[in-house]
Amino acid sequence: VLGIESSCDETAAAVLEGDAKRMTLLANVVHGQLDIHAAFGGVVPELASRAHIRNIGPVVAAALRQAGVAAHDLDGIAVTAGPGLVGALLVGVAMARGMALALGCPLLGIHHMEGHLLSPFLERVDDFDFPFIALLVSGGHTLLLRATAFGDYQLLGQTRDDSVGEAFDKGARMLGLGYPGGPAIAALAEGGDIRAVPFPRVLLDRTRYDFSYSGLKSALRTLLEREPLAGLSSRRRQDIAAAFQEALITPLVVKAVAACRDTGIDRLVVAGGVGANARLRARLTQAADAANIRVRFPALGLCTDNGAMIACAGLWRLAKGEPGVSTLNARPRWSLATLSA
Ligand code: KG4
Ligand code: ZN
DSSP states (O other): OEEEEOSSSEEEEEEEEEOSSOEEEEEEEEEEOHHHHGGGTSOOHHHHHHHHHHHHHHHHHHHHHHHTOOGGGOSOEEEEEESSOHHHHHHHHHHHHHHHHHHTOOEEEEEHHHHHHHGGGTTOOTTOOSSEEEEEEOSSOEEEEEEEETTEEEEEEEBSSSOHHHHHHHHHHHTTOOSSHHHHHHHHHTTOOTTSSOOOOTTOOTTOOOBOOHHHHHHHHHHHHHSOGGGOOHHHHHHHHHHHHHHHHHHHHHHHHHHHHHHTOOEEEEESGGGGOHHHHHHHHHHHHHTTOEEEOOOGGGTSSOSHHHHHHHHHHHHTTOOOOSOOOOOSSOOGGGGGO
16 A cells, blocks of 8 residues: 655655565655744744745655556555645645546545544554544644544543644744754753753643643743843753643643543553653653553654555555545644544
8 A cells, every 4th residue: 555645744655565464564754844943933824835845746656666566556545635735735636536546446545634644553453452542743733532433532531722733842942942843842952851840741631631832832931031042051941841841741641641530541652753762751751651551652753654554544544444545635724523423
């Protein structure tokens, strides 16, 4: 199965071989656009669409070449249909539609977050099973879900304002760091003191699963008004980054573990770009161990956007007997919970 992803600022394609029980990733090509967007401190939608148009052909060709698979040998083409930037999504969808039509093979429109959700299962499908609790943390989403079966997801909680990835990115910008902000804050936070700044812990009520990150952003802005960046020692900047990162992560850890406890489900899956965060991985592993929860993260390289996770969702759908669709449109807004409806 060929998986194509173009919902934001990565043009990606991957070839995955196997069935719902065992998968081998034959090729995984990701072409990022950091050079294009970095100067703007965030993704510029129109520039992203144009870069996808330039890159999609070569990226798909490279994936097939690396996999040693001829296009005619594909059993299916899976593509991110949404949610995401509509102009960006359209490029991948048009490519996939064209290929499926020309090759006469099944076309599958995949929900981007379902791709993330399944990414921990790539190549390791055997020792983990439904149901599980999923914490999906990316640039666009902060979701806590109960995954009952493949394709059957119930929303437990989500952010009321900014996503956690966005909070990392905006915080990084305020701290004079580059884009994307997550890795930059994580690097600066290393060696910093998490207790140096008493950032608020937002919505820490353990019986509720919603998140909120806009207040933390304001708290950081207020702090930097009191202590302007230019006058800060490098030690103080490290401390602020560490305390800020901790404030972003703590609600994720507390609520993911609470959701497992409340539902009696002892398996937890964490995915999405922020799932690459070392501090989040360490704290969740520790909290899960203490509560006898098995936690599964994707391989580091598969946390951020890629075509492999889209191919994985496509492969599962084909294995379940889904025939594919005859036509497909981009869906910039699309709730994951409606997949089971
Ligand atoms: O899943 P993803 O690649 O794209 C979306 O679907 O949004 O996630 C991108 C987000 C960005 O906000 C980025 O800052 C964040 O993931 N991110 C991280 C780390 N690596 C990427 N956040 C915290 N720590 C990281 N190491
Ligand atoms: Zn993503």
